[in-house]
Amino acid sequence: MHNYNFIRVGSASPTIKVADIKHNEECIINLLSEGVKKGISLLTFPELCITGYTCQDLFHQNALLEEAKKSIERIREKSTSYPIFFVIGAPLELDGQLYNCLIGICEGKILGIVPKTYLPTYSEFYELRWFTPSKENTSKTFKFNNDEIPFGTDIIFVHSKLKNCKIAIDICEDLWAPIPPSSFSALSGATIILNGSASNDIVGKSVYRKKLIEQQSARTVTAYIYASSGYGESTTDVVFGGHCMIYENGKLLKENTRFTLSSSLIYEDIDLEVLTNDRLKRNTYYDKSITKDYRQVTFSSTIKEVALERQIDPHPFVPKDESIRSIHCEEIFSIQTLGLAKRLEHIGCNKVVIGISGGLDSTLALLVCVKTFDLLGIDRKNIIAITMPGFGTTDRTYNNALSLMKELGVTQKEISIKEASLQQFKDIGHDPSILDVTYENVQARGRTQILMNLANKENGIVIGTGDLSELALGWATYNGDHMSMYGVNGSIPKTLIRYLIDWVSSTQVGENTKAILLDVLDTPVSPELLPPTDKGEIQQKTEEVVGPYELHDFFLYNMMRYGFSPCKVFMLGVKAFENIYSREIILKWLKKFYYRFFSQQFKRSCLPDGPKVGSICLSPRGDWRMPSDAVVKIWIDELESIN
Structure with missing residues (x-):
């Protein structure tokens, strides 16, 4: 199927325990293993899934931060034989500042680290208490085990073999901003947006969340893979439903059931050709006056030849509903x-x-x-x-x-x-x-x-x-x-x-x-x-x-x-x-x-x-x-x- 520019993508929400990093790490590895068995080539995890999003002032504890780095290294080592690109969320310190990051890893190599741009500090959110916005960062790399890893919001991950597989990252609130960072990365060529999130659930919020992703996916003509925190996060004041969704050009392809006690993994076959051909037709899509300079991080992974599971509508002119x-x-x-x-x-x-x-x-x-x-x-x-x-x-x-x-x-x-x-x-x-x-x-x-x-x-x-x-x-x-x-x-x-x-x-x-x-x-x-x-x-x-x-x-x-x-x-x-x-x-x-x-x-x-x-x-x-x-x-x- 991959000869026709399909790629199987997934969204995972592990059951975690707040600050219990080894437990969270084990859940992540299990989901990665399951994802590989399902033929998934790209997989998104929620933000701060290694520590838990709701650690609050524990984010200022050095023991937590050091163990999170060790966990990233252990996950990297254990995933060496996994032919899958995935992102996991963790807090990382750089130049005396703490950043809320998603880390891109593939076949045992850390490819890049993207910090969160917009930090919500309203209602139940207090992220500026612990984290620094990406715009405050001046470093282009992060030293991890003697390797200089690309660091910043100006990264697009490019698959060396699969045509037009170009991946960018949003983190939670970035989607809710008036101009999400993924708007610029899409205009610069990204076809897939991975969003690791920790979006709590209140009545009506899931509907609004879906509308945001639908609109952003349609406007940017991208596949948008969204994974949010679920069971195990602290319920002191809020509850996280573990919402996972996969969109393609404004169309919802797959969605999980929220509010479950177990980990969640969904996947779907994305058609990259649908996205690129749509962009070819729209002469109003690219506006070079607002594009930004992005670093392309090239990676190569084995795209498994799997049977197409995506449902193909035999009557595309006629809505089923x-x-x-x-x-x-x-x-x-x-x-x-x-x-x-x-x-x-x-x-x-x-x-x-x-x-x-x-x-x-x-x-x-x-x-x-x-x-x-x-x-x-x-x-x-x-x-x-x-x-x-x-x-x-x-x-x-x-x-x-x-x-x-x-x-x-x-x-x-x-x-x-x-x-x-x-x-x-x-x-x-x-x-x-x-x-x-x-x-x-x-x-x-x-x-x-x-x-x-x-x-x-x-x-x-x-x-x-x-x-x-x-x-x-x-x-x-x-x-x-x-x-x-x-x-x-x-x-x-x-x-x-x-x-x-x-x-x-x-x-x-x-x-x-x-x-x-x-x-x-x-x-x-x-x-x-x-x-x-x-x-x-x-x-x-x-x-x-x-x-x-x-x-x-x-x-x-x-x-x-x-x-x-x-x-x-x-x-x-x-x-x-x-x-x-x-x-x-x-x-x-x-x-x-x-x-x-x-x-x-x-x-x-x-x-x-x-x-x-x-x-x-x-x-x-x-x-x-x-x-x-x-x-x-x-x-x-x-x-x-x-x-």
């Missing part, structure tokens, strides 16, 4: 309706023309039109909805189209395209018994011609129905369903359209309309351009021709959102769809995806206007600018190399 999904659907539907409302208002138009097939895309587009007209106070009868039965139209889709138009109270029209298509076949000399692309596209373009001409007659505009998944694959007839005067679905993938219609059926319409919408959802996706079966059922099923849309939406998201290589998209797809699709099937459709994505760009280069609703959009005026004659060879060659 129903409440979040409902909120997203409401937002998307509002964006669609507001976009259409603005367009109609701007051009002084109060009529729209839309083709209704009884399928998913046209159904959603019609629902958007109805909501928009209600919003603008325009009679729904000004929505001219047309069903245009052709050679492949089935009774199911035809009846659903008619019923839906009737229930929604729009103007209904029916214009068969059969005779016009036969005439077109005659005009161009095509044998209608040959069911090829000409046979299909004559019908598709004929429908669009009807819509455009009727829009002229009614002084309205044609509303496009095509979706993002179809645009990615080029699954649209050029100057047929490819074209409109405003496309409301253009940045919505097929996998999400289903949930949007389901949301509308549950929240926006009556029971009769809901029943129709649910049957539309249950209908196979098809352009219905080929004749139905002898039983009158849909014969031409899109996903049997181009592949499952859930696969193509997964490919599209990971290719465009993160810029992943074809092999990485394949590896993630195998993980996401294990027990659903075989490796061979995933590889087959991934090749098809790249072929079609590259060859069909010319259709995307002249798309009609339409609102962007999510992070992926293929508009040539917005997110995606690609030459129509780009060659796909590099991408296919990589896939051909897969065994």
Whole structure:
């Protein structure tokens, strides 16, 4: 997995005893050993975990300070054979001042020491009573057993073998400052922030703490690994819950259960490529005017080849949580309706023309039109909805189209395209018994011609129905369903359209309309351009021709959102769809995806206007600018190399 820039990181909260350094040391070593068995390559411990955070004036006792240094040395020796980079917290004296430090160690070598920048001295905190802020330090090194160890807040630990594994350190209150030190280290290249903390728990604090880490991880585009003190700290006045969390670019990947009597260890596989590719896209990310000079401390450790345990979402466009999904659907539907409302208002138009097939895309587009007209106070009868039965139209889709138009109270029209298509076949000399692309596209373009001409007659505009998944694959007839005067679905993938219609059926319409919408959802996706079966059922099923849309939406998201290589998209797809699709099937459709994505760009280069609703959009005026004659060879060659 590490060939794809994954690294397993962990957060540990040992059960400690205040000032019982040997006990704490044993807990730390046990957690380190367990972490190595789990394949963890980076591990964070809480601040002052060697002594305990709550030693108070015992921090001024030389016996405690000397034993803490001895413990660091013992931990260093015992971890020599451990292929893991970890940080532990201890008080260290330098130049007559005491600092609250995190010490970075890897395979028996102390790599660097980072002192705490912001020392809280308010409410229950009194750190300035014992410790000195990092800004008071002038020394660049700390002499430890005759070794000069880099010391300071200007250190980034860089793995020599794993690309873009660059680690910086925050300590507790540093996160709570208006500008955390990790902001500067991230701008200087750090991709992973380790925060050893001792944050006590009071009601509501954990929620606020999570928001801070979420925001800092998102703003800095980093993985943020947080470990806080837990059971065993003094409870004279406060209690420490042992909160451990792992975030990646603002997303919580793993969190432990607080308030336990035992030590805690969590881990997750971080994708460094997600972070670096996001930074590549954001030209506002790096601001050289506020970056600082950092010392890079290079280290090398064995990155264990372990099976990826991270959960890969097979449907990245669709939130798993129903409440979040409902909120997203409401937002998307509002964006669609507001976009259409603005367009109609701007051009002084109060009529729209839309083709209704009884399928998913046209159904959603019609629902958007109805909501928009209600919003603008325009009679729904000004929505001219047309069903245009052709050679492949089935009774199911035809009846659903008619019923839906009737229930929604729009103007209904029916214009068969059969005779016009036969005439077109005659005009161009095509044998209608040959069911090829000409046979299909004559019908598709004929429908669009009807819509455009009727829009002229009614002084309205044609509303496009095509979706993002179809645009990615080029699954649209050029100057047929490819074209409109405003496309409301253009940045919505097929996998999400289903949930949007389901949301509308549950929240926006009556029971009769809901029943129709649910049957539309249950209908196979098809352009219905080929004749139905002898039983009158849909014969031409899109996903049997181009592949499952859930696969193509997964490919599209990971290719465009993160810029992943074809092999990485394949590896993630195998993980996401294990027990659903075989490796061979995933590889087959991934090749098809790249072929079609590259060859069909010319259709995307002249798309009609339409609102962007999510992070992926293929508009040539917005997110995606690609030459129509780009060659796909590099991408296919990589896939051909897969065994």
